[in-house]
Amino acid sequence: MNNISKHPLSDLGYNFIEKKFIPKGKDEYYLRNIQNRSGTSYRQLTAFEIEVLVKNGNSTDNWNNILVSDAFNPDLVKSCKFYGLTRIGKLEPYYLEFNDLKVEVGLYNSTIISCDLGDNVAINHVNYISHYIIGNEVVLVQIDEMKTTTHAKFGNGILKDGENESARIWLEICNENGGRKVIPFNGMQPGDAWLWSRFREDEKLLKKFIEFTEKEYRTEPGYYGKVGDRTVxxxxxIINDVWIGSDAYIKGANKLKNLTIKSRPDAKSQIGEGCELVNGIIDFGCRIFYGVKAVRFVMASNSQLKYGARLINSYLGSNATISCCEVLNSLIFPAHEQHHNNSFLCAALILGQSNIPAGATIGSNHNSRGADGEMQAGRGFWPGLCVSIKHNSKFANFTILAKGDYDYELNITIPFSLVSINEAKNTLEIMPAYWFMYNMYALQRNVAKYESRDNRVEKIQHIEYGYLAPDTVNELFEAVELLEEITGNAFQQHSNISTSAIGKARQAGRELLQSRSKIIDELVITVPGAENSKRPAIVSKIQKAYDIFNGMIRFYGINHLLQFAEENNFFSINDLKKALTEKNIIREKWTNIGGQLMPEKSVMQLKKNIHTSKINSWQQVHDYYLAAGGRYTVDKTMHAIASLFEIAKINVDALSTELLAEWIAEAKRTQKWILAQIEASRKKDYDNPFRQMMYTSQEEMDAVVGRFEDNSFIIEQRKITAEFVRKLNSLQKKFVP
Structure with missing residues (x-):
């Protein structure tokens, strides 16, 4: 049966903190007094004020425990019940208006238990509010239950004094069995979640992370909930154990429990109708609307949940949107888009800038005998409609999957690829460089789109949105080597070369690809280990992809080399060579940590600093992110220059005026090719007869979808290309007078 206990009415509103947890010389209000920073001076009610309050239908267990400011107006308090110590700020005869909601200042028809109420609040028909500190000009209207318990943690995975470990909140991200679980906390960055979930064998590191989290917060029971200024x-x-920042807007929610909702004037958070949110952290500028269900979650800043979305045991990165669908046990980096009712993610690590379409089943686990599967996808992951993927699968950056049921685990290591299934031939097909060949418009446009949508007010982690960056370029190098090797293997099999020569396969493949041998068209080129099945994984358009991959690496390097020269005024080849020699540049491994790219050695140094207690808090970890972000431009430039010399197979000493002139000319050609690819990939949408057939005339089509000639993004790219060419011409004149 329900355990319902009886207590004297005179105790209601008192003894919020058990006496054993109250420090010597303190009372039960000592934490409340620390939290209330209003600076208001309170006094007791006058006899006249008490008389007016009674006349207005108010009651209390003890009028002496209602304290007010000097600007208190008893005429603005009607039909309220007060219990415990209640402190009320200024009340003036105004009404507050927000989004056409007009509410008079004052307290009406409410039960108020041991609360601090700021200046000119409007509280009307709040059936039960206890142990909250309310800011100035806050509007609370039609709320059934709003209370704070003595052990409130506001979504943080900490334990209060006297609590058992079983009461701790964990997020079981990336794996359903809890093997990668992390403790959520206010201010948690995606990089924090990644570090904590990745290095599971490092017990000392994991213990340090728990220590960082526990010392971030006070463990004394008895903190009050808060509602910031101007929140409506x-x-x-139901609102239980919720800390709410200023200028938030909550309307029609069903249940909010154990949450931190961060909000401020320049990054307002909103929660709408039918939402049920439990055990979570909601960062600045988030939007949650229309029947959302979220349990054990963190939402980073400027992210959205809409239209019945479900987010459970997951971390959602900043500038991300999930609509309709379900996400379980996932860690999602920034700039993620997921829509439509029948798609979901399960036990996944998604490295950001991703788009999950309708009908996608990303992370189904029905080929396993336990909840131990995982799926990892690099930046720019884009599965097609109704794609089904199995655990365990892993995808390189900017992998796009064509519609289909992928019945076997996948390991796609070639970036910028289109993966599809040829049902007729029963083969898996991989087309490297698909994005560059056929979808450059979207690839280039997404960079600007993600940058424009990054409205974080606290940019602790520097997020890379460009498609040519240390992580993708390193994958391009690996892909170039792989293409050489599998081409050589196919050639040897085609030519019946003995297995004793297999070790020379990559050299043979490189020679064929660099000479653009026509025999490549005759080869059936497969890549081993791409799929956990016996059917072949065929690689198509390999010559074109090989040329593009090499060209994009060179373009990346040339641009950064010229930028380095210009920024440092190195317009003499000797000065440039001397500066580069002093840098001792090498191409390093890089890691994506929550959308922030870092050299792998920096990540290892971060771990070492934590091990040796040079870093002792999450704040110091975040300072490390900021410092790494401050070095990123320089580090990326050095990586790009190292990549250029490596792909060109020369060292710094070989740099000459003539070579630099060749590279400048190549950069101009590549930039013009990129523009042509952007225009071609968009123009096909206008020339497609199956699109044209929806319109009775060209004029109607232009009115509905706009004219190709008026495309603002293409116009902008033409200007960028013209400026790029002009700038390179100017640089060439400086280097070659």
């Missing part, structure tokens, strides 16, 4: 809450059922 209306028509909401």
């Amino acid at each position: 809450i209306k028509n909401t059922n």
Whole structure:
């Protein structure tokens, strides 16, 4: 049966903190007094004020425990019940208006238990509010229950004094069995979640992370909930153990429990109708609307949940949107888009800038006998409609999957590829460089789109949105080597070369690809280990992909070399060579940590600093991110220059005026080719007869979808290309007078 206990009515509103947890010389309000920073001076009610309050239908267990400011107006308090110590700020005869909601200042028709109420609040029909500190000009209308318990943690995975470990909240991200679980905390960055979930064999590191989290927060029971200035809450059922920042807007929510909702004037958070949110952290500028269900979650800043989305045991990165669908046990980096009702993610690590379409089943686990599967996808992951993927699968950056049921685990290591299934031939097909060949418009446009949408107010982690960056370029190098090797293997099999020569396969493949041998068209080129099946994985358009991959690496390097020269005024080849020699540049391994790219050695140094206690808090970890972000431009430039010399197979000493002139000319050609690819990939949408057939005339089509000639993004890219060429011409004149 329900355990319902009886207590004297005179105790209601008191003894919020058990006496054993109250420090010597303190009372039960000592934490409340620390939290209330209003600076208001309170006094007791006058006899006249008490008389007015009674006349207005108010009651209390003890009028002496209602304290007010000098600007208190008793005429603005009607039909309220007060219990415990209640402190009320200024009340003036105004009404507050927000989004056409007009509410008079004052306290009306509410039960208020041991709360601090700021200046000119409007509280009306709040059936039960206890142990909250309310800011100035806050509107609370039609709320059924709003209370704070003595052990409130506001979504943080900490334990209060006297609590058992079983009460701790964990996020079981990336794997359903809890093997990568992390403790959520206010301010958690995606990089924090990644570090904590990745290095599971490092017990000392994991213990340090727990220590960082526990010392971030006080463990004494008895903290009050808070509602910041100018926050509006209306028509909401239950709000328990919730800390809410300023200028938030909550309307029609069903249940909010154990949450931190961060909000401020320049990054307002909103929660709408039918939402049920439990055990979570919601960062600045988030939007949550229309029947969302979220349990054990963290939402980074400027992210959205909409239209019945479900987010459970997951971390959602900043500038991300999930609509309709379900996400379980996942760690998602920034700039993620996921829509439509029947798609979901399960036990996944998604490295950002991803787009999950309708019908996608990303992370189904029905080929396993336990909840131990995982899926990892690099930046720019884009599965097609109704794609089904099995655990365990892993995808390189900018992998696009064509519609299909992928019945076997996948390991796609070639970036910028289109992966599809040829049902007729029962083969898996991989087309490297697909994005560059056929979808350059989207690839280039997404860079600007993600940058424009990055409205984080606290940019602790520097997020890379460009498609040519240390992580993708390193994958391009690996892909070039792989293409050489599998081409050589196919050639040897085609030519019946003995297995004793297999070790020379990569050399043979390189020679064929660099000479653009026509025999490549005759080869059936497969890549081993791409799929956990016996059917072949065929690689198509390999010559074109090989040329593009090499060209994009060179373009990346040339641009950064010229930028380095210009920024440092190195317009003498000797000065440039001397500066580069002093840098001792090498191409290093890089890692994507929550959308922030770092050299692998920097990640290892971070771990070492944590091990040796040079870093002792999450704040210091975040300072490390900021410092790494400050070095990123220089580090990326050095990586790009090292990549250029490596792909060109020369060292710094070989740099000459003539070679630099060749590279400048190549950069101009590549930039013009990119523009042509952007235009071609967009123009095909206008020339497609199956698109044209929806319109009775060209004029109607232009009116509906706009004219190709008026495309603002293409116009902008033409200007960028013209400026790029002009700049390179100017640089060439400086280097070659």
